Structure formats: C-alpha cells, structure tokens
Amino acid sequence: MSSILIVTDAWHPQINGVVRSLERTAEELEAIGVRVEVLSPQAFLTLPCPTYPEIRLSLAHRGMVRRKIEEYDCEHLHIATEGPLGVLAASVAKKTGLPFTTSYHTRFPEYVSARLPVPLNWSYGWLRRFHNAGCGCMVATRSLEQDLRKRGFKNLMRWSRGVDEQLFKPYEGAVLPADLPRPVFMYVGRVAVEKNIKAFLDLKLKGSKVVVGGGPQLEVLRREYADVHFTGAMVGEALARHYSDGDVFVFPSLTDTFGNVMLEALACGVPVAAYPVMGPLDVIGDTGAGILSENLQEAAEAALDIPREHCRKIAMNYTWAASAHQFLDNCIRARDFHNTQFAEANAAE
Structure with missing residues (x-):
C-alpha cells in the first residue's frame, strides 16, 4: 500500500494522545515510503467546541469532504475520530463504496455521561453503527477489544502505541521549583472532568502534587x-524534563483506552500509580513498573519504591515503528477483506 488518507477531527493545535499517535504514525509510515495525507479541521472554517474551545469543529458538508478525499487520491481511507469530519468521511465512503477503517481512541460515551445525562447505551449504539460500517476498527489494547466485542463491535484490529525514547528519557537537573517538597507526585494530560483529576488532587500525600497540562478545568x-503546582501545557523537551523531575506519575483516569502519558512517564524512569482499569491494566499490568490499586493513595506511596531503571526498560517494549507497521498491516488486511466481499457479492449476482 503506497498511500493512506487519515481523516481526523483531532489535530493541531490540540495536544493529546490522539494527535500524538496519528502524527508519529504518519512520520513512521512516510519513513518507509508510504504517502500519508491528513484531512483535519485545518482544511475548513471552524468554530470552537462548546465548553472546550481548543477543539475546533469543522464547518463542512459532505460534498466538500468528498472533493478533498478525491483530491488526495489515496489507496486507503482511515477515519480516526467520530466527530463532524469523521461522520462526513464515513458517509462519503459508504456512498461511493470506498473501503475504510476506523479507530477507537476515546471512551466517548463515558466522556458524554460525565457532562450530560445521556445513557451509555444510546452513545454506544451510535458508535457501534459508525464503526461497524467500516472494514475494521483499530483498538489499542486487549481490554478495549474485549469490552467493545461484548457491546457488538465487529472486525476489531489491534493497534498499539509507541513512545519516543530519544525525547522521553531520564534527564539530569531539576526544572520544578526548588522549594517544592519531595517526593513529587505528578499528573500530565488534559485538565478536564473526564480525566478524574480530583481523585489525585484530593489525596493526602506527603510531598508535593504537580499538574502538567491545559484544559477547560485548569483555572477552576x-x-x-x-x-498544587500547576505548570500549564508543556511540549517537547520541556515536557520530558518535567516528567523526569517527578517521583511518581499518578494516572487517575477511569475512561482512557490506553494512556500514552504512562509510556512517556515510564520512558523517563518514573513509576506509575493508577486504578486497575482499562489502559493501566494493559500498559502496567504485572510488569512491576507501577502499582495498580482501587486505593490510589496506597498505589502512589508504594510506587516510590520502584526502581527507575526498570520503568524505562518496560517502556522500551513500545516503539512507534512497530506501531506504524501494525497500523499499515491493518489497512492492508481491511482492504483485502473489502475486495473479497466485493468479489463474493458480484459472484452471487
């Protein structure tokens, strides 16, 4: 396969795991000769998402998206998100018979229910129809695959994640204020209600709590x-150095499907404390690189005893090159599946 078009509602200037995953996958694919195009809100007029202005919603219609898809002229279409662009792209693909895959990055029903009184089965019903319309739905972990299969999702494919081991590594020298008492317990990620950050902030821990990231809950x-020491959003080496300056990375989310930030923390030599839920169970599990417990305080305190060298060793099992090859294999398999179905349908006629 020589060319892939990725349609995504999540793109720059957003800073999150979805954007980082797509960006690094595209870079790795291009390095092995695959042309990757990205259709994002940057191609259209947009308006800010209510309550989350950094997310831009595309003002487009199906004809505009169809013209863009035809203009890029790629062999395969991958729809990364279920937002306005993703919905329009899926509509175009179904109408024109274009094979496409999707990916399930976010536990959207749980995010919605955290903000609005919408029953989970309503949201999952809509998502099931959206993702089952494609030739394959990529998921990051076994836990997510099992959960979605029970909910009626079909053609699930595994697509793990990676970590930039050259950027995220142990650094010498402190970047946090010198007067912050040790140990430092750190959270990195979006500062939003669905991340369950208060579960971390309410812990009675000795030392200091640090929150790195921006989002709608930051000022509140x-x-x-x-x-608590709030740094705001960080990127690049500044972000990596902040990870490295922490003693324990606390991941309080109950809704993430993977949690790239856990890999980044581990690569910097920082052990993880989290709940035993989807994401942490898959990334940390029984690796010994973190502590999973329903008592997040006990987990955070116990994680202090984990050797930093072991954390980085575990993180090195994840590479973006392997992730990109897995993604490409899924696209090829999905296209072959589509062609087989097309041939069988023609034979039946």
Whole structure:
C-alpha cells in the first residue's frame, strides 16, 4: 500500500494522545515510503467546541469532504475520530463504496455521561453503527477489544502505541521549583472532568502534587487547589524534563483506552500509580513498573519504591515503528477483506 488518507477531527493545535499517535504514525509510515495525507479541521472554517474551545469543529458538508478525499487520491481511507469530519468521511465512503477503517481512541460515551445525562447505551449504539460500517476498527489494547466485542463491535484490529525514547528519557537537573517538597507526585494530560483529576488532587500525600497540562478545568482547579503546582501545557523537551523531575506519575483516569502519558512517564524512569482499569491494566499490568490499586493513595506511596531503571526498560517494549507497521498491516488486511466481499457479492449476482 503506497498511500493512506487519515481523516481526523483531532489535530493541531490540540495536544493529546490522539494527535500524538496519528502524527508519529504518519512520520513512521512516510519513513518507509508510504504517502500519508491528513484531512483535519485545518482544511475548513471552524468554530470552537462548546465548553472546550481548543477543539475546533469543522464547518463542512459532505460534498466538500468528498472533493478533498478525491483530491488526495489515496489507496486507503482511515477515519480516526467520530466527530463532524469523521461522520462526513464515513458517509462519503459508504456512498461511493470506498473501503475504510476506523479507530477507537476515546471512551466517548463515558466522556458524554460525565457532562450530560445521556445513557451509555444510546452513545454506544451510535458508535457501534459508525464503526461497524467500516472494514475494521483499530483498538489499542486487549481490554478495549474485549469490552467493545461484548457491546457488538465487529472486525476489531489491534493497534498499539509507541513512545519516543530519544525525547522521553531520564534527564539530569531539576526544572520544578526548588522549594517544592519531595517526593513529587505528578499528573500530565488534559485538565478536564473526564480525566478524574480530583481523585489525585484530593489525596493526602506527603510531598508535593504537580499538574502538567491545559484544559477547560485548569483555572477552576488552580483556584480550588492552591497547594498544587500547576505548570500549564508543556511540549517537547520541556515536557520530558518535567516528567523526569517527578517521583511518581499518578494516572487517575477511569475512561482512557490506553494512556500514552504512562509510556512517556515510564520512558523517563518514573513509576506509575493508577486504578486497575482499562489502559493501566494493559500498559502496567504485572510488569512491576507501577502499582495498580482501587486505593490510589496506597498505589502512589508504594510506587516510590520502584526502581527507575526498570520503568524505562518496560517502556522500551513500545516503539512507534512497530506501531506504524501494525497500523499499515491493518489497512492492508481491511482492504483485502473489502475486495473479497466485493468479489463474493458480484459472484452471487
């Protein structure tokens, strides 16, 4: 396969795991000779998402998206998100008979229910129809695959994640304020209600709590938790150095499907404390690189004893090159599946 078009509602200037995963996958694919095009909200007029202005919603219609898809002229279409662009792209693909895959990055029903009184089965019903319309739905972990299969999702394919081991590594020298008491317990990610950050901020831990990231809850939490050090959003080496300066990475989310930030923390030599739920169970599991417990405080305190060298060793099992090859294999398999179905349908006629 020589060319792939990725349609995504999540793209720059957003800073999150979906954007990083797509960006690194595209880079690795291009390095092995695959042309990758990205159709994002940047190609259209947009408006800010209510309550989350950094997310831009595309003002497009099906004809506009169809013209863009035809203009890129790629062998395969991958729809990464279930937002306005993703929905329009799927509509175009179904109408024109174009094979496509999707990926399930976010537990959208749980995110919606955290903000609105929408029953989970309504949201999952809509998502099931969306993803089952394609030739394959890529998921990051076995836990997510099992959960979605029970909910009626079909043609599930595994697509794991990677970590940039050259950027995310142990660094010498502190970047956090010198007067912050040790140990430092750190959270990195979007500062939003679905991340369950308060479960971390309410812990009675000795030392300091640090939150690295931006989002709709940032200013509210800054006012509510005056004893917590909030850095705002970080990227690149500055982000990696902040990870490295922490003693334990606390991941309080109950809704993430993977959690790239856990890999980044481990690569910097920082052990993880988290709940035993989807994401942490798959990334940390029984590796010994973190502590999983329903008592997040006990997990955070126990993680202090984990050797930092072991954490980085575990993270090195994940590479973006392997992730990209897995993604490409899924696209090829999905296209072959589509061609087989097409041939069988023609033979039946």
